[in-house]
Structure formats: C-alpha cells, structure tokens
Amino acid sequence: MIENKKPTVFYFGLEPLKARYTYQLSTKWMPEAFELQSDKVNFVDIPGEFDETQEIKVGAVLDAVGRGKYAMSQCANFLSLLNEGNVKDGDIIFLQDFWTPGIESIFYALDLYGYKNIKFYARNWAQSSDEYDFTFGMRKWMRHYELGLAERLSGMFVGSTLHRDLLRQDGYTCPIHVVSMPVSADEIRSKVPNWKEKIREKKKQVVMFSSRLDKEKNPFFMLEVAKTFLDENIDFEWHVTTSGKSLRSMLPGVLDAFRSYAKKEPRFKLMEGLTKEEYYEELASNSVIFNSSLQDWVSFTIVEGTAFGIDVVYPNFRGFPEQVPADRMYTPFDIKSAVQVLNNTVNDVYYSGSTNYGIVERSDLGRRTEAWIVATNPEFELNIWHEAELCNELLKK
Numbered sequence: 001m002i003e004n005k006k007p008t009v010f011y012f013g014l015e016p017l018k019a020r021y022t023y024q025l026s027t028k029w030m031p032e033a034f035e036l037q038s039d040k041v042n043f044v045d046i047p048g049e050f051d052e053t054q055e056i057k058v059g060a061v062l063d064a065v066g067r068g069k070y071a072m073s074q075c076a077n078f079l080s081l082l083n084e085g086n087v088k089d090g091d092i093i094f095l096q097d098f099w100t101p102g103i104e105s106i107f108y109a110l111d112l113y114g115y116k117n118i119k120f121y122a123r124n125w126a127q128s129s130d131e132y133d134f135t136f137g138m139r140k141w142m143r144h145y146e147l148g149l150a151e152r153l154s155g156m157f158v159g160s161t162l163h164r165d166l167l168r169q170d171g172y173t174c175p176i177h178v179v180s181m182p183v184s185a186d187e188i189r190s191k192v193p194n195w196k197e198k199i200r201e202k203k204k205q206v207v208m209f210s211s212r213l214d215k216e217k218n219p220f221f222m223l224e225v226a227k228t229f230l231d232e233n234i235d236f237e238w239h240v241t242t243s244g245k246s247l248r249s250m251l252p253g254v255l256d257a258f259r260s261y262a263k264k265e266p267r268f269k270l271m272e273g274l275t276k277e278e279y280y281e282e283l284a285s286n287s288v289i290f291n292s293s294l295q296d297w298v299s300f301t302i303v304e305g306t307a308f309g310i311d312v313v314y315p316n317f318r319g320f321p322e323q324v325p326a327d328r329m330y331t332p333f334d335i336k337s338a339v340q341v342l343n344n345t346v347n348d349v350y351y352s353g354s355t356n357y358g359i360v361e362r363s364d365l366g367r368r369t370e371a372w373i374v375a376t377n378p379e380f381e382l383n384i385w386h387e388a389e390l391c392n393e394l395l396k397k
Helices: 022-035 064-083 103-113 136-151 161-169 185-190 195-200 219-232 254-264 276-285 300-307 335-352 359-376 388-395
Strands: 008-012 042-045 092-095 119-123 155-158 176-178 204-209 237-241 268-271 286-290 311-315
Touching: 008 022, 008 064, 022 042, 022 185, 022 359, 064 103, 092 359, 119 359, 155 161, 155 359, 161 176, 176 359, 185 300, 185 359, 195 276, 204 219, 204 276, 204 335, 219 237, 219 254, 219 286, 219 335, 237 276, 254 268, 276 286, 276 300, 286 300, 286 335, 300 311, 300 359, 311 335, 359 388
Parallel strands: 008 042, 008 092, 092 119, 119 155, 155 176, 204 237, 204 286, 237 268, 286 311
Antiparallel strands: none
C-alpha cells in the first residue's frame, strides 16, 4: 500500500533507451528532481513493458510500436494500483510525454470511480502544432486528442516561449510553463570526471553534428555546410555522432549521401555506437557543435554541449534566439552565412577557449522548477528564460 498522507506523484516516464536521452531523463533527472520535493509529495515510478535491447525500427524519436506498448502497459499498471485502492483524491499523474497512448482509459476509470481531484501534468515536446514535427501530418485526427488531453491538465511544460505561444494560438487553454529541457548538470558532467580540466584545455579542431538525420533536422543542408567548411579549413574535421548502433534516418537518400562523402573525405567522420561517456568526451574536447534543425525548440545538444564548454553555431530560427547569442546564429537555409559564422566562432574558440552561456544551468533550474510546479500547483505560469530569479526563490520555499 502506497503511503497515504502526502499526495503521490505517479510518474509516467519515457521508455529508458540508453541510446537516447530518455534513459537519463526517466531514471535519473526527473526522479532526482522529485526527491527535492519529498517533503510535499511521494513519488512512484510507473513501469512499462520494455526490452533493454530495443532499437528504433520505425519512427523518428522513439519506436512507433515500442512507444505505444510502453505507454499502454504503464496505463495498465496504474489501473491495477487504482483497482487495489492505492490512488486517492489529491494525487497527481505526470506524463513525461504528451503522447501517452492509453491515458483515456485512466480518465474513464477515474470518472467512474468518482475521483474529483486527480491532477494531471504533461511534457509537450512539440506535437502537431509544430509544422516541422513528424506528427504534423497526423494533425487531422491527432489535434482532437491533444486538445482533449489539455482540458484535463493542471499544467503543461514546454521548452520555449515561442512554442507556448503557438500552442495558445491553436486553442490550448491549460497553464503552460516554459522550462527548457529537463537535465541535471551535475549528472551530465559526472560522465567526464576531468571535465573541469577539459574545459581549460585547448579544443580540438573539430565541428560536431549530433542531431538525428531526419527531415526536421535538415541534414542535407548540414552536409553542404560541412563540405564548404572543410574545403575552407583544411586543418579541421567534422564529426557526425550517434549513440545508436548505426546512423539511421527516415529521410530517403541521406545515409547514402553521408556515407558517400565520408568515403571521399576522411575528415568527415561518422561516429556510430558511442556510449554516453564517449559522446560527452567529444563535447568536452571539440571546438563547436553545429545545428541546422527546423524543429528543435530547445535542443539537448546545446544543453549538454554547453555543460562542457563547447561553443555553438545555430540557425536564427524559431526558439533559438531565446537561448543563443546573436553572433552565434546564422541566417537559416543560407550556406554562406552558416560557414561565415562557423569561421568566426572557431577563431574565437582558438583565441579565447571554452564558453558557457548558462544554458545548462538554466535548464537544470527548469527541471527542478517542473517538479516544484507539480508538487505545489501554483496559480500562475512560470518561464525560466525570463524569470530565473523568481524560480530560484520559489524553489527555496
């Protein structure tokens, strides 16, 4: 029987794929954030059906079949707790992903049981309001689900102010909190024990690209930027990294194009099957991480990269101006502009070394603020990009 004094947060984490950020997010970053609120709430992780050897077979972010099986098995496990009397009014359900198939079965059961005060919170990473997200093509049927779920929420979490505004335009009326990406700066840095020394070391002449190679990440544009940059900078390498067993993409032709160029140009390296430790070592050692995404509101690459002092070059697009210094952004879709900003940035790195734009610290604050909001249910919205001091003060209470 679950302790029956404080409200209980039932946590529906994402499937913990070690090749994705979801392993750290669901097993470390968010559970640890809720530990900081243990005086206010109990925390119960809701497990799901999961194969640790699972690979993404079909899908962009998570496996199309695996996501549904995991979420629906979580819902089934929660329904068992409900049936056994382990849920009480005042408890809280936190969905780590807005897309949680099977959640309607919980709404249905709670209504029939007569619960009046079960609060729901959910993280919205993009969804069909985002024209560049893979769910946009599903919007004709998915939008009804999305708006229906939002009606049951006491709060929603997003990464960027622009994403929040877009959701408002599409009719979302629940409170929306802007909290960046939920990460633990300490846990990330613990993967590279000598990270402080690495930050002080002279950076290797390497540009990194660590995004998925799907359409919304604009990989063909990145490839053309890499070709031009490497032609102009003969002492540099360009590393494309993944923690998956191999690079994969739902975009036809991109893998062939990458492998063909890598065969022709040995300084263009495809680094596959990296452990988290190896990936973070890359971030700690190299000069710049390059992004060409159409879809990221806040990217994990910028959050994790700046934890280790790597510099950044990002498009002046969507939510990025909220996070990235103006001189580190290029004109979107403009190869010449991207290469020029890259050249300026690598020169700055050579002369001044590592940078820290405070992005990982702000994101860590956002993670802890999420847990505080779930535990306290404030009557106001918060935005960590604009109200960091207020968030820090609230966390002290």
